[in-house]
Amino acid sequence: xxxxxxxxxxxxxxxxxxxxxxxxxxxxxxxxxxxxxxxxxxxxxxxxxxxxxxxxxxxxxxxxxxxxxxxxxxxxxxxxxxxxxxxxxxxxxxxxxxxxxxxxxxxxxxxxxxxxxxxxxxxxxxxxxxxxxxxxxxxxxxxxxxxxxxxxxxxxxxxxxxxxxxxxxxxxxxxxxxxxxxxxxxxxxxxxxxxxxxxxxxxxxxxxxxxxxxxxxxxxxxxxxxxxxxxxxxxxxxxxxxxxxxxxxxxxxxxxxxxxxxxxxxxxxxxxxxxxxxxxxxxxxxxxxxxxxxxxxxxxxxxxxxxxxxxxxxxxxxxxxxxxxxxxxxxxxxxxxxxxx
Amino acid sequence: xxxxxxxxxxxxxxxxxxxxxxxxxxxxxxxxxxxxxxxxxxxxxxxxxxxxxxxxxxxxxxxxxxxxxxxxxxxxxxxxxxxxxxxxxxxxxxxxxxxxxxxxxxxxxxxxxxxxxxxxxxxxxxxxxxxxxxxxxxxxxxxxxxxxxxxxxxxxxxxxxxxxxxxxxxxxxxxxxxxxxxxxxxxxxxxxxxxxxxxxxxxxxxxxxxxxxxxxxxxxxxxxxxxxxxxxxxxxxxxxxxxxxxxxxxxxxxxxxxxxxxxxxxxxxxxxxxxxxxxxxxxxxxxxxxxxxxxxxxxxxxxxxxxxxxxxxxxxxxxxxxxxxxxxxxxxxxxxxxxxxxxxxxxxxxxxxxxxxxxxxxxxxxxxxxxxxxxxxxxxxxxxxxxxxxxxxxxxxxxxxxxxxxxxxxxxxxxxxxxxxxxxxxxxxxxxxxxxxxxxxxxxxxxxxxxxxxxxxxxxxxxxxx
Numbered sequence: 023x024x025x026x027x028x029x030x031x032x033x034x035x036x037x038x039x040x041x042x043x044x045x046x047x048x049x050x051x052x053x054x055x056x057x058x059x060x061x062x063x064x065x066x067x068x069x070x071x072x073x074x075x076x077x078x079x080x081x082x083x084x085x086x087x088x089x090x091x092x093x094x095x096x097x098x099x100x101x102x103x104x105x106x107x108x109x110x111x112x113x114x115x116x117x118x119x120x121x122x123x124x125x126x127x128x129x130x131x132x133x134x135x136x137x138x139x140x141x142x143x144x145x146x147x148x149x150x151x152x153x154x155x156x157x158x159x160x161x162x163x164x165x166x167x168x169x170x171x172x173x174x175x176x177x178x179x180x181x182x183x184x185x186x187x188x189x190x191x192x193x194x195x196x197x198x199x200x201x202x203x204x205x206x207x208x209x210x211x212x213x214x215x216x217x218x219x220x221x222x223x224x225x226x227x228x229x230x231x232x233x234x235x236x237x238x239x240x241x242x243x244x245x246x247x248x249x250x251x252x253x254x255x256x257x258x259x260x261x262x263x264x265x266x267x268x269x270x271x272x273x274x275x276x277x278x279x280x281x282x283x284x285x286x287x288x289x290x291x292x293x294x295x296x297x298x299x300x301x302x303x304x305x306x307x308x309x310x311x312x313x314x315x316x317x318x319x320x321x322x323x324x325x326x327x328x329x330x331x332x333x334x335x336x337x338x339x340x341x342x343x344x345x346x347x348x349x350x351x352x353x354x355x356x357x358x359x360x361x362x363x
Numbered sequence: 364x365x366x367x368x369x370x371x372x373x374x375x376x377x378x379x380x381x382x383x384x385x386x387x388x389x390x391x392x393x394x395x396x397x398x399x400x401x402x403x404x405x406x407x408x409x410x411x412x413x414x415x416x417x418x419x420x421x422x423x424x425x426x427x428x429x430x431x432x433x434x435x436x437x438x439x440x441x442x443x444x445x446x447x448x449x450x451x452x453x454x455x456x457x458x459x460x461x462x463x464x465x466x467x468x469x470x471x472x473x474x475x476x477x478x479x480x481x482x483x484x485x486x487x488x489x490x491x492x493x494x495x496x497x498x499x500x501x502x503x504x505x506x507x508x509x510x511x512x513x514x515x516x517x518x519x520x521x522x523x524x525x526x527x528x529x530x531x532x533x534x535x536x537x538x539x540x541x542x543x544x545x546x547x548x549x550x551x552x553x554x555x556x557x558x559x560x561x562x563x564x565x566x567x568x569x570x571x572x573x574x575x576x577x578x579x580x581x582x583x584x585x586x587x588x589x590x591x592x593x594x595x596x597x598x599x600x601x602x603x604x605x606x607x608x609x610x611x612x613x614x615x616x617x618x619x620x621x622x623x624x625x626x627x628x629x630x631x632x633x634x635x636x637x638x639x640x641x642x643x644x645x646x647x648x649x650x651x652x653x654x655x656x657x658x659x660x661x662x663x664x665x666x667x668x669x670x671x672x673x674x675x676x677x678x679x680x681x682x683x684x685x686x687x688x689x690x691x692x693x694x695x696x697x698x699x700x701x702x703x704x705x706x707x708x709x710x711x712x713x714x715x716x717x718x719x720x721x722x723x724x725x726x727x728x729x730x731x732x733x734x735x736x737x738x739x740x741x742x743x744x745x746x747x748x749x750x751x752x753x754x755x756x757x758x759x760x761x762x763x764x765x766x767x768x769x770x771x772x773x774x775x776x777x778x779x780x781x782x783x784x785x786x787x788x789x790x791x792x793x794x795x796x797x798x799x800x801x802x803x804x805x806x807x808x809x810x811x812x813x814x815x816x817x818x819x820x821x822x823x824x825x826x827x828x829x
Contacts (some may be wrong), residue, residue: 024741030545057741071737112741286517354745361707
């Protein structure tokens, strides 16, 4: 299977490492022989229809911070975006950085890839949060898959769990702790008695939070994931503009301690029920949803089976890369069916 | 004798050559009725494809520049080939009208940013259509009465498969006879733009594979011609590529089947599609050299018309190919695996040139064109690897096919033994072998680096150069 990687950051490199190290196993277990035929990064692009040498890609990125060879240096974004449409590849893996203002450049890459009838895997929440209904329609219209399981729960298959396991039941609501950074901060406030700023500083020191932590602590990351869950599992055609967001910036130590004395913990929750919102709420300590530190958890309320909960690590390069591979295997199954049909 | 003569692109590449063609035709007129078919000037078809693509990208000013280049090339040819002012003027005014139409079509393409197979055919048709008024002028300036036609004007009507149309032979026969026979009887030479035809609705199409040769044989069949002559820039069909084998020589006679076989192997000859119309009426074809007209050339006809000669007639080589192998013990005894393999490739539009399967059934090896190897491997992996019956899909892209061709091999024992002994003696490893039950050829694949040596070894073994 021929892949074009758009963006070659932490996730794409981790993904490349996985397929380089586990090539034989992936081939044997899944009948999948992934060949990366193109990589587009900030420096330009590199292309080889027979498949690029993975070790070389990783080395180049480490030593030169781009995979681009001298002759393919190209900073013209439009040229790179057209390349995605025209290149001979089966799947485009888009992992450019999240941008919640207008979703660019990821959104343009995704639209062109779909228009070029390529299956798409993305780990980029920006375009999805802003434009998922439109992208899903484009994918369906062009007869290709749009997969993004790495955007929610990292390596934990939250979206698949919802889609596959609950297929016979009716989903009533979903409530999730979807952001590891904020959960870490709230957990440390509760356990160590840190004030918000101290806990944030610790999260930053450990590399859990960005230098500009707004995306996490103001609830936008959680909101993106909630929007994706609403679209994918609840068929709600919504975007980031339709969700009410409250972050944890104003959660103080007193609020956390008060909850604690009642056997509860304050958690930043993404909620899909009749409403669509992100807000800090108290959760009973006995509720399995009440996970600590960087863990994620989602509780699904279903009509017949009642409550079901999935818990796992929510982020990380390798974790998200494994989600990309999971999507790739799903796409491969569909392609095999179509080729043999 | 009624003869259809077709001149290839290199025979009409410039004014001097067009003059030469006109003189050559004039020499053959005595006692003969001649119909001329011409290709476009060398390189024109590619040039027009580029132009269409420029149009598609909306590069209008570039398109304009290129049209001026085309105008210049044809004007220069007319200046040099048509020494009589009135005839030259006539030709140039036709060229001018055609270029105006071409420019309008390209503008349309660039405004709409759309190039359908139908519009592409329309654009491509100009190569031949621009040439025929000049050839006609060159003949008239030499005192030969002549008229020029596009394929459609001459009466060739085809299906609507744009880009690769096939003639509706009975409609075409009726139209062509109605339009051309009276001219021939009056001694007027029709000059027809090859490669082009029209649909029943009057839309211009191209005949695709076989091209102008096809126009010549269609006309030959429709006009009950005695012979079709294909004028080109080589002395005839050779026993091997003369660039590879020093003592390669022209094959004097070939059967239709042998000639078809040769073309498949890339010999500079006729496409099987082009031979089709004349096989049943048994109209012989001569391949002749425009620039060495006294050379005898190659005669293609039915077995009775051509002598069978030696066991083998030619050695051919196809070098832009590779091998794709599908393997796995799961395939053994499992019906339908081969069917699935070919189905997957067929759906991807991958053409298979050669197939072999071992009797153990654990491996199927196919030769495909080099530019479709990656597509083939990818589709086979996606389609078949997961099912477990196929364990491995592999490929080699540095392969050549070598084939020994000749209908007299049929029923002659020991040919294969001689072939493979000669190859073994040359120290060459054979990767795969195929021979159809028609026994018209024995083909095998070798490493690309050994291809040339294998051709020489067989050429020597079967004494084709002597």
